[in-house]
Structure formats: C-alpha cells, structure tokens
Amino acid sequence: MELARETLINAQGWNKFNEANNAKVNQEHIDFAHTVNAAFRTADGKKILNAMVERYLLCDIASNADTQIAIGRKQGRADVVKYILSQIELSEKNR
DSSP: OHHHHHHHHTOSOTHHHHTGGGOOOOHHHHHHHHHHHHHHHSHHHHHHHHHHHHHHTSSOSOOTTOOHHHHHHHHHHHHHHHHHHHHHHHHHHTO
C-alpha cells in the first residue's frame, strides 16, 4: 500500500482535475495552492493526506451493498482528495 499511496500523492496530471472547463489559473489561485501545499507539507499534514489517500483513493468506490447515494458520497470524498493533490501539484509547478 505504501508504494501505491506515494505514487498517488506524487502523481502528475492532478491539476487537470482542477482546471476543468478550461479555467484560467490566476495568481490568486496559485497563492491558494501554495497555502494548501504548505498545510500538507507538515508532518501532521502528510499523515492526514496519507490516511485520506489510503481511505478514499486506494479502495473501491462502490461495494455490492452500496446505494447510489452511498456511492455518490464516496466518490465525493475521493474527489476532495484529488482536489487537494491537484493543488499541491499546481503549487509545486509554480514555485
């Protein structure tokens, strides 16, 4: 699991998740990305991000017993983690 977690956290291309609809990335957005990156670069932030990746990205989104609502909630949680990863990547690309 550790290799998969590191691969996801260091994956390229997450910024496309945030740049949907050809949104232009401006300085305000980059500044926000730097703030997100700073928060998750701390030891506690890394611990939280690792747990979120493991819990919401490295597992199946749906199980046989899930309702459509449950699947939607799980996908929403995964999307939040992807958003955080996209902000970290955007920050790193704009240092």
